[in-house]
Amino acid sequence: MNAAPPPLLLDFTSAAGPLAPALNDELGELGPLRERFAWLRIRSDITGFVPPTFSPEDDELTGFVPPVFEDDGLALMATTGGAPGARVGLCHARLVPDDIEALRRVIEDLPWRELPRAGAEDRYAPTLRLGYASGSTRIRRVIHASDDALMAALDPVIQHLGAVAARAQRNVASGLELRVEARGSGQGPDADAPQAGVPLTLSVRLRATGIGHLALNDPRLPGRSPRLQVRASLQTETGSRPRWTELSLPETETAEETSARVLAPRRSIELSVPWTPPAPGRYLVEARWRDYAGPERPVPGQTPFMPLPATGASSLGSGPYPVRGSLQDRTTVEVEG
Numbered sequence: 001m002n003a004a005p006p007p008l009l010l011d012f013t014s015a016a017g018p019l020a021p022a023l024n025d026e027l028g029e030l031g032p033l034r035e036r037f038a039w040l041r042i043r044s045d046i047t048g049f050v051p052p053t054f055s056p057e058d059d060e061l062t063g064f065v066p067p068v069f070e071d072d073g074l075a076l077m078a079t080t081g082g083a084p085g086a087r088v089g090l091c092h093a094r095l096v097p098d099d100i101e102a103l104r105r106v107i108e109d110l111p112w113r114e115l116p117r118a119g120a121e122d123r124y125a126p127t128l129r130l131g132y133a134s135g136s137t138r139i140r141r142v143i144h145a146s147d148d149a150l151m152a153a154l155d156p157v158i159q160h161l162g163a164v165a166a167r168a169q170r171n172v173a174s175g176l177e178l179r180v181e182a183r184g185s186g187q188g189p190d191a192d193a194p195q196a197g198v199p200l201t202l203s204v205r206l207r208a209t210g211i212g213h214l215a216l217n218d219p220r221l222p223g224r225s226p227r228l229q230v231r232a233s234l235q236t237e238t239g240s241r242p243r244w245t246e247l248s249l250p251e252t253e254t255a256e257e258t259s260a261r262v263l264a265p266r267r268s269i270e271l272s273v274p275w276t277p278p279a280p281g282r283y284l285v286e287a288r289w290r291d292y293a294g295p296e297r298p299v300p301g302q303t304p305f306m307p308l309p310a311t312g313a314s315s316l317g318s319g320p321y322p323v324r325g326s327l328q329d330r331t332t333v334e335v336e337g
Helices: 024-030 097-108 148-153 155-169
Strands: 008-019 034-043 073-080 088-095 127-134 137-144 172-183 200-210 214-217 228-234 245-247 260-263 268-275 281-291 325-335
Touching (some): 008 024, 034 155, 034 325, 073 155, 073 325, 088 097, 088 155, 088 325, 097 127, 097 155, 137 148, 148 155, 172 214, 172 325, 200 214, 228 268, 245 268
Antiparallel strands (some): 008 034, 008 127, 088 172, 172 200, 200 268, 214 260, 228 245, 281 325
């Protein structure tokens, strides 16, 4: 009888952009954290089944029986966004035994000692870090995405991990999305179009997605830089840079609003931002959220940025996930004279 293969642990990170000075102790050799950061961790000895979150009064709670998997593994990916359309939060994928063995083979069959040495770092290209441990096999590499020779040699590994990451992104554990829209912006046959010099309201919404709760600072809290910005610019010639006007956010009103907020799935923080368009024309309206430090005061039960430790039990789903990163959303508003 063949012995069971040893458990495997894999870490794969991609980091680009300016430094985000937080989490360096947690990241260790996988850091430092940068504004565009993704961390994929895979363990074969932790079940890949992620249960949904129920509130105590939910009738589905008493009838839910989790399935049993004996040999599956878990892939978790934490991302910070940092670019238009990028995801912020935590995603997951269940890996069956065939997935795990395919990953083992693509990693261990590569002739690592024969690979070219890493070239010079290009600050405009992502830096990739790979760590792998299974039995007596230990692999650790730093890869600069601008290094064509090394990237070509590692292509089977990069492609395989990219496929796992794509699977994980289809299953959001705890995520955050940002939306901005103008109320009374002329949508629908009976709505009045916005008028120059007439106040209107911009709705800015931070919404929790996925199946788990998340924790974040109230976006109006002061910090070293604003956590949430809303601005507008009259669009002029094609290709010209916007001339932004910053808009004032509503102030916090209660003690609860000055601390970290916990959002259940599909719940939102919604702010109404007043704006008076000064002149007719088409306006570009943008909202930006940026918070890489996470809650200033951790909420009860808050999980780490990566809830899947290198050893021991996973804390995924045991408490709110502290979302970190940056998001942006834009909309256009037609203003009549």
